[in-house]
Amino acid sequence: MSWRGSSSPFDRIFSCAVYLLPLLEATGFGSYLFSQIPFLGQFILIGLAPFLSVYGLISAIPFGRLILFFALLLGVVRNPRINHFLRFNTMQALLMSIALFLLVTVFGLFNTVQISSNLFGNTISTFLFLLFFGVAIYSIVQCVRGRYPEVPVVSEAAYHYVP
Numbered sequence: 001m002s003w004r005g006s007s008s009p010f011d012r013i014f015s016c017a018v019y020l021l022p023l024l025e026a027t028g029f030g031s032y033l034f035s036q037i038p039f040l041g042q043f044i045l046i047g048l049a050p051f052l053s054v055y056g057l058i059s060a061i062p063f064g065r066l067i068l069f070f071a072l073l074l075g076v077v078r079n080p081r082i083n084h085f086l087r088f089n090t091m092q093a094l095l096m097s098i099a100l101f102l103l104v105t106v107f108g109l110f111n112t113v114q115i116s117s118n119l120f121g122n123t124i125s126t127f128l129f130l131l132f133f134g135v136a137i138y139s140i141v142q143c144v145r146g147r148y149p150e151v152p153v154v155s156e157a158a159y160h161y162v163p
Contacts, residue, residue, distance in 0.1 A: 007083060007086075007146045008083070011083045011086045012085075012146055014086055015085060015086050015089035015090070015143040016140045016143045018072065018076075018086075018089055018090045018093040018094075019089070019096075019139045019140050019143070020048075020051050020055075020136075021055075021068075021072075021093050021094070021096075021097050022093055022096035022097045022132055022135075022136050023048070023132070023133065023136040023137075024048060024052055024055045025097055025100045025101075025104075025132075026100060026128070026129050026132035026136065027044070027048065027052070027129070028104070029103075029125040029126070029128045029129035029132070030044070030125075030126070030129035030133070031125070032122040032126055033126045033129060033130075044133075069094065069097070072090055072093075072094060076090045077090050077091045077094070077161070077162060080163075084162065085146075085148070087162045088148060088158055088159070088162050089139070089143055089148075089149070091158040091161050091162050092139065092149065092151065092154050092155060092158040093139070095154050095157055095158060096132065096135065096154060099132075099154075100132060103128060107125075138151075139151070
């Protein structure tokens with residue numbers, strides 16, 4: 001959906017880059033899948049290795065993830081001088097990251113060792129990894145094409161938040 005205006009190559013590149021945030025956060029759910037299919041794990045993790053190291057440095061800073069969240073929210077999403085395409089995609093990536101954070105918190109409430117050691121926990125974590133990984137890749141492809149990625153619930157919330 002490109003009715004809100006055109007997108008420059010700059011906007012497309014940075015719109016793709018913001019989807020690395022939920023993509024990197026979702027890799028934690030893929031550990032069981034990576035242990036079962038080592039080639040897939042190597043393929044994905046080698047491709048994401050530079051970004052994972054930078055994200056690890058950000059996470060090592062006290063409140064680093066929270067600072068990054070507010071920097072993107074206040075510096076990009078709430079800035080009316082930035083193109084709507086970039087603001088929308090940034091908000092959508094942040095909403096996906098919030099969902100991942102809530103899921104990690106729920107998994108943390110249940111003892112993670114017990115959940116990851118049984119079939120149900122492994123199935124749920126693999127499903128969540130494939131879901132968020134697929135949505136992030138779909139969104140990146142749509143951004144490269146210059147189109148708005150339409151993710152059913154997340155896009156509606158992003159449209160309401162970004163005027």
